[in-house]
Amino acid sequence: QVQLAESGGRLVQAGGSLRLSCTASGRTFSINYYGMAWFRQSPGKGREFVAAISWRGDTTKYADSVKGRFTISRDNPKNTVYLQMASLKPEDSAVYYCAAERTGLGTIDHQKYPYWGQGTQVTVSS
Numbered sequence: 001q002v003q004l005a006e007s008g009g010r011l012v013q014a015g016g017s018l019r020l021s022c023t024a025s026g027r028t029f030s031i032n033y034y035g036m037a038w039f040r041q042s043p044g045k046g047r048e049f050v051a052a053i054s055w056r057g058d059t060t061k062y063a064d065s066v067k068g069r070f071t072i073s074r075d076n077p078k079n080t081v082y083l084q085m086a087s088l089k090p091e092d093s094a095v096y097y098c099a100a101e102r103t104g105l106g107t108i109d110h111q112k113y114p115y116w117g118q119g120t121q122v123t124v125s126s
Contacts, residue, residue: 002026002115004098009120012088016124020083022098022117029079031055035106036074036081037113040094040122050096051083052106061108066092088124095119 008020024031037052051072052061071084099113
């Protein structure tokens with residue numbers, strides 16, 4: 001059974017920085033060979049792609065709204081994926097979800113991700 005657990009979400013002022021972590025656990029589960037991604041969802045909106053990373057970490061993809069401000073990275077031996085967020089804006093406020101997919105490519109399509117965490121709340125005050 002695959003379990004993903006996000007952490008690091010909190011209240012932060014606009015312009016501030018935050019780092020989210022997503023740690024995978026489960027019997028013999030490793031994020032090796034899995035594409036990983038972050039999505040977010042705010043009230044009244046659908047789930048939005050934020051960033052994705054291939055299993056080797058050599059390919060990353062970002063939503064236009066976060067490009068240049070957010071950085072996704074991974075540490076496979078630690079079974080952890082990170083989302084470093086900088087220059088935060090109130091519109092970045094959302095529940096952030098970590099997800100894993102089997103192709104290893106790190107697609108932007110949320111429907112390709114069978115494994116999801118419970119989410120962590122990020123609130124950016126103006």
